[in-house]
Amino acid sequence: MAEPPIEELQSFCASVVEKKILLKFSALECKSFLFLPLFSTHKNEIAVISPLNQEELDQVSKIIGKPLVLIKKAPKSTLIDLIDFLFAKFGIIKSEITPQTSSTSELNQICNTKEGNLLKQLIEYQVANHISDLIFVPQISGVEVIVKQPNGLVSRSTERIPLEIYEKMLNILKVFARLDFSSNLPWLEGAFRLKILGRDTAFRISIVSTLHGKSTTIRYLTKGRIYALKDLIWFESELDRILEFIKKPSKLKFIVGPMGSGKTTLLYSILTELAKNSFVISIEDPPEAELQNVAQIPVKRDFDYAQALRSVLRHNPDHIALGELRDSETLKTAMQASSIGHSIFATIHANDPISFETRLLSLGVPLSSLQANLEGLLFPKLLPRLCEDCKTVDLSASNVLDCQAYNAKGCEKCSFLGVSGKILITELYFWSGSFYLGGLSFKDQWQKLVKEGLVGINMVL
Numbered sequence: 001m002a003e004p005p006i007e008e009l010q011s012f013c014a015s016v017v018e019k020k021i022l023l024k025f026s027a028l029e030c031k032s033f034l035f036l037p038l039f040s041t042h043k044n045e046i047a048v049i050s051p052l053n054q055e056e057l058d059q060v061s062k063i064i065g066k067p068l069v070l071i072k073k074a075p076k077s078t079l080i081d082l083i084d085f086l087f088a089k090f091g092i093i094k095s096e097i098t099p100q101t102s103s104t105s106e107l108n109q110i111c112n113t114k115e116g117n118l119l120k121q122l123i124e125y126q127v128a129n130h131i132s133d134l135i136f137v138p139q140i141s142g143v144e145v146i147v148k149q150p151n152g153l154v155s156r157s158t159e160r161i162p163l164e165i166y167e168k169m170l171n172i173l174k175v176f177a178r179l180d181f182s183s184n185l186p187w188l189e190g191a192f193r194l195k196i197l198g199r200d201t202a203f204r205i206s207i208v209s210t211l212h213g214k215s216t217t218i219r220y221l222t223k224g225r226i227y228a229l230k231d232l233i234w235f236e237s238e239l240d241r242i243l244e245f246i247k248k249p250s251k252l253k254f255i256v257g258p259m260g261s262g263k264t265t266l267l268y269s270i271l272t273e274l275a276k277n278s279f280v281i282s283i284e285d286p287p288e289a290e291l292q293n294v295a296q297i298p299v300k301r302d303f304d305y306a307q308a309l310r311s312v313l314r315h316n317p318d319h320i321a322l323g324e325l326r327d328s329e330t331l332k333t334a335m336q337a338s339s340i341g342h343s344i345f346a347t348i349h350a351n352d353p354i355s356f357e358t359r360l361l362s363l364g365v366p367l368s369s370l371q372a373n374l375e376g377l378l379f380p381k382l383l384p385r386l387c388e389d390c391k392t393v394d395l396s397a398s399n400v401l402d403c404q405a406y407n408a409k410g411c412e413k414c415s416f417l418g419v420s421g422k423i424l425i426t427e428l429y430f431w432s433g434s435f436y437l438g439g440l441s442f443k444d445q446w447q448k449l450v451k452e453g454l455v456g457i458n459m460v461l
C-alpha cells in the first residue's frame with residue numbers, strides 16, 4: 001500500500017495529539033526509541049505512530065516505563081519528520097536540549113560505586129571551577145581528560161582513567177541523559193540535570209565514536225539570564241522602534257556588532273519577545289541558552305545551517321533566527337528564504353553599516369544583491385554603568401558639557417573598577433537603497449546617559 005503523503009500524516013497527528021501526552025517525552029527520546037506519542041487511550045496506554053511493530057514497542061515500553069500502543073505505522077524517516085514537525089508546532093523542539101532531571105537518589109545510588117564516585121568528583125570539580133567542557137578522549141593507554149575553560153584555555157590530565165572504568169562512567173552518563181544504550185549511531189547527544197554542590201545544574205553531553213572508543217564531552221551550561229526586551233533596551237523611544245522593526249513579517253534583519261557587543265543577548269531577548277505571539281524557530285551552533293517557546297535546533301556536524309534552514313521552512317514559522325552568519329551558503333539560503341516572504345534574523349560581525357557591507361562582500365554577497373530583501377541593521381552596544389557607591393561629580397567635565405558629569409574611582413563594592421553592571425544601547429538603521437538611522441544615534445544616547453550620571457565622562461564610545 002502506498003505511504004500516505006507526509007502532509008496527511010502531519011494533519012492527522014496535529015488533530016489527535018494531546019499536548020500533555022507529547023510533553024511527557026523529549027524529541028530526542030522519541031527519535032532514539034522510534035515512536036511519536038499522540039494521546040492517552042481509555043486503557044491509559046499511550047497511542048503512538050512508529051515504524052516498529054507492537055512486539056518491539058512492548059520492549060520500548062519496558063525501557064521507558066510507559067505502556068505504548070501502535071495505532072499507525074510510518075517509516076523511520078517519515079517518523080523523524082513527524083517528530084520534528086509536532087515538537088516544533090508546540091514550540092518544544094528545544095526539548096532536544098532540555099535537560100532531563102535525574103533524581104537525587106539515583107545519583108546517590110550510582111555514586112556508591114567506584115566509577116560513579118569518580119564521575120561525581122569530576123563533575124563537581126567542573127562546576128566549582130566554572131569549566132565549560134570536560135572532554136574524555138580514549139587512547140590505547142587509557143582515557144585522557146581534557147579541561148576547557150570558558151576563555152578557551154585548555155589543560156590535560158596527566159593521569160589516565162582505565163578504559164573499563166570509563167565505559168561504566170559512560171553508561172552512567174547515558175542513564176542521566178536517558179540515551180539509548182543499544183544505539184550504534186556514530187554520535188549521540190543529550191542533556192541532563194543534577195543537583196551539584198546544592199544547586200540544580202544543567203549539562204549537555206555529546207558522545208562521538210573515535211579510533212579507540214567513544215569520546216565524551218560534558219558541557220556545563222553556565223548560562224546568563226535571558227532578559228525581557230523592555231528590560232534590556234535602555235531608552236523607551238528606541239524600544240518602540242525596535243519592536244516595530246522586529247515584528248515586520250518578512251525580510252532580513254541583521255543584528256550587527258563586534259564580539260562582546262551584546263548581539264546574542266539582544267537576539268535572545270528579541271526571540272523571546274516574538275515567541276509570545278508567533279511561531280519562532282532558531283538554528284544555532286550550539287544554542288547558548290534555553291529560550292521559552294522558541295523551537296531551537298542545534299546545528300550538527302552533518303546538519304549545517306543551510307540544511308537546517310531549508311528543512312525548517314517546511315514548518316512555516318513566523319520568524320527564523322540564525323546564529324552568527326559565517327559562510328556564503330547560509331547567507332544565500334537566508335536571502336532566498338526572505339525573498340519568498342520569511343522573516344529572518346541573523347547576527348553578523350561588523351562595526352558599522354560600512355563594515356557590514358565589506359563583511360557581506362567577503363561572504364561573496366554584494367550589498368546590492370540584498371536590495372528588496374533587507375529590512376535593516378540593529379547594532380547593540382554595551383556601556384559600563386558607573387558604580388553608584390563611588391561616583392563623584394567631575395567638575396572640569398561638567399563645565400565643558402554644561403551639566404553635571406560623573407566619574408568613579410572605584411570602591412570595595414565595585415571591586416575597585418568604578419563600574420558595576422552594563423547598559424545596552426542600540427542604533428537602528430533601515431534600508432531603502434541606502435542605510436538611514438531610524439532613531440537616536442549612539443552618541444545621542446551616550447550624552448543622555450552621561451548627563452544622567454549613569455555613564456562616566458571618561459567612558460568614550
Ligand SMILES: [Zn+2]
Pocket residue numbers: 387388389390391408410411412413414415416417418419
Ligand atoms: Zn564603586
